[in-house]
Amino acid sequence: MIFRIPACRASLGIRLSPAARLHARCYSTPASLNHLNAKVQSYTSTSSDPYLNLSIEHHLLQTSPPDSAVLFLYTNRPSIIIGRNQNPWLEVNLALLNATSNQTAHHVLPSTGLSSPVDLVRRRSGGGTVFHDSGNVNWTVISPSAAFTRDKHAEMVVRALRSHGISRARVNERHDVVLDQGQKSASSATNLSPEDTHATPYQDPALRPLKVSGSAYKLTRARALHHGTCLLNSPNLNVIPHYLHSPAKPFITARGVESVSSPVGNILLENEKFEDGVREHFAGMYGEPEGGVIEVGEDWLEVEGVRKGVDELKSLEWTYLQTPQFTFSSRGTADAPVDRLPGDHDAPLVEFTARYGVVTQCNVQLTPDSPSIGDGLIGKRLHEIADWTEVLAQPESGSHHGSRWAQVTEYLQRALPRV
Amino acid sequence: MASAAVAGRAFARSLTSQSFARCARPQVLRLRAPASRTFAASARAFEKKYTEDHEWIELSSDKKTGTIGVSAYAAKALGDVVYVELPSVDLEVSAGESIGAVESVKSASDIMTPVSGKIVEANAVLEDKPGTINQSPEDEGWLAKIEVADAAEIEGLMDAEAYSAFTEQADS
Structure with missing residues (x-):
């Protein structure tokens, strides 16, 4: 007990004000850990750090008893969260991540509306890319896998939303929550059971529903983790598409999981009301949590498993080197060929393969007859390339290929910017 | 039994x-x-053996190498597999450690090795055709081959009959 207090100071002192540090010291063995063995547990995070919240969530998955049910609610600062098996170069406009300090980003998008950098995080669950901010509440339910279905907690969220008057909410065939956009149909209203979480009287085949909550899962032998977003009142809906539109997408053919983009909308419900509704319906399914609703946050960095999880999620190796194999070609993909580099039949060509984020094969030709200038690229980690003029061999001065070299390096700098 | x-x-x-x-x-x-x-x-x-994690392992005739995959029951429960992360060759693992992962229907699931040993081959077919796990989970959809450290570890696992009873119990 005694030697835990200095450890707490050392790890938390730099971030917290003196008053907050005092508070944290009181929890140097976080009291919020006391209920980890309970049959029903409910946590809410006081932190907006996506790395910490995802690591607390993973710790709950790994340590809660096999027959327990755990609810965890958290809200992150602006961040892009990609799925376990996704490709950041394909899913994200990487140049915008540091938009406030990055000149390229200013050039591409004069104002993103976001005053601070946006974090890019690879999570441990499957599924596609989502944008988090203060108007989006993330909900997680960890439960025994034996009784698990992919819909059961999305249905719980729909019941919570409907209890607050959001009667357009339903679960769709992708296990997401959507809001139907049609006029209320009198006939279907009488035929539909209010308990049916998969249908509403507002369904209209001509009007695409707006997605408000996306699902993803992490399954272990005994446990199923289901987490989802819930878009309540994001101030960033107009800029999110810019962040999720990659300039390299037309040129990448990737293994792994590509996001399915959907039109999204805000539910326009206060975060606290949504959280209360989810807690109530979670308790309805699993019983009242022991110890009530437990607040967790930075004090959980004292837990070794959480701290290691944060370090791993923050590492560039995890974010970039876990990328499934992909090929990049200036000629586009087999499904959608393009001629990105002009010059008709003698256009320059850029082709490479990256396996787990490292270039394994490469062919960069300034003309169809010239040898590849891309040998220096082989073995390089793609995310460590800051300047493409440094990895592609420059033609000798006076060579008539000089302008083509400049064209190729500029193209690569735009498509695959420094991260 | x-x-x-x-x-x-x-x-x-x-x-x-x-x-x-x-x-x-x-x-x-x-x-x-x-x-x-x-x-x-x-x-x-x-004889093919099964784990409670829903993996199977089958020993080669010289009993030095085991082929590992996920059971037909697990493949059905996972749904359409869209990506398989394979182990690298020469990876040394202990029984119960992760040797790969699959993604299906937005779900990431780890695959554990039933026995300790060294990975000697991974099924490259799954890189381009991850759905092979659904089509042929206990044959062409094998995940990896392992040089078995201690063949006795295999004998403690369930045979097909015991595994079938185990899954029926899980479903009830």
Whole structure:
């Protein structure tokens, strides 16, 4: 007990004000850990750090008893969260991540509306890319896998939303929550059971529903983790598409999981009301949590498993080197060929393969007859390339290929910017 | 069932030690009777075994290498597999450690090795055709081959009949 207090100071002192540090010291063995063995547990995070919240969530998955049910609610600062098996170069406009300090980003998008950098995080669950901010509440339910279905907690969220008057909410065939956009149909209203979480009287085949909550899962032998977003009142809906539109997408053919983009909308419900509704319906399914609703946050960095999880999620190796194999070609993909580099039949060509984020094969030709200038690229980690003029061999001065070299390096700098 | 498993473990141990003295139970000695020895050994070695994690393992005829995959039951529960992360060759693992992962219907699931050893091959077919796990989970959809450190670890696993009972219990 005694030697835990200095450890707490050392790890938390730099971030917290003196008053907050005092508070944290009181929890140097976080009291919020006391209920980890309970049959029903409910946590809410006081932190907006996506790395910490995802690591607390993973710790709950790994340590809660096999027959327990755990609810965890958290809200992150602006961040892009990609799925376990996704490709950041394909899913994200990487140049915008540091938009406030990055000149390229200013050039591409004069104002993103976001005053601070946006974090890019690879999570441990499957599924596609989502944008988090203060108007989006993330909900997680960890439960025994034996009784698990992919819909059961999305249905719980729909019941919570409907209890607050959001009667357009339903679960769709992708296990997401959507809001139907049609006029209320009198006939279907009488035929539909209010308990049916998969249908509403507002369904209209001509009007695409707006997605408000996306699902993803992490399954272990005994446990199923289901987490989802819930878009309540994001101030960033107009800029999110810019962040999720990659300039390299037309040129990448990737293994792994590509996001399915959907039109999204805000539910326009206060975060606290949504959280209360989810807690109530979670308790309805699993019983009242022991110890009530437990607040967790930075004090959980004292837990070794959480701290290691944060370090791993923050590492560039995890974010970039876990990328499934992909090929990049200036000629586009087999499904959608393009001629990105002009010059008709003698256009320059850029082709490479990256396996787990490292270039394994490469062919960069300034003309169809010239040898590849891309040998220096082989073995390089793609995310460590800051300047493409440094990895592609420059033609000798006076060579008539000089302008083509400049064209190729500029193209690569735009498509695959420094991260 | 219990006595068969015990006999199996003792038998496997005696294969490496080549000593009858270690076999405590009389039925093990019967298995080792010269007339039935070859037949009994190969029949046991080729039997596919299953874990509670829903992986299967099958030993090669020389009993040095095991082929690992996910069971048909697990493949059905996972749904359409869209990506498989394979282990790298030469990876040394202990029983129960992760040797790969699959993604299906927005779900990431780890695959655990049933036994300790060294990975000697991964099924490259799954890189381009991850759906092979759904089409042929217990044959063409194998995940990896492992140089088995201790064949006795395999004998403690469930046979097809026991695994079937295990999954029925899980579903009830």
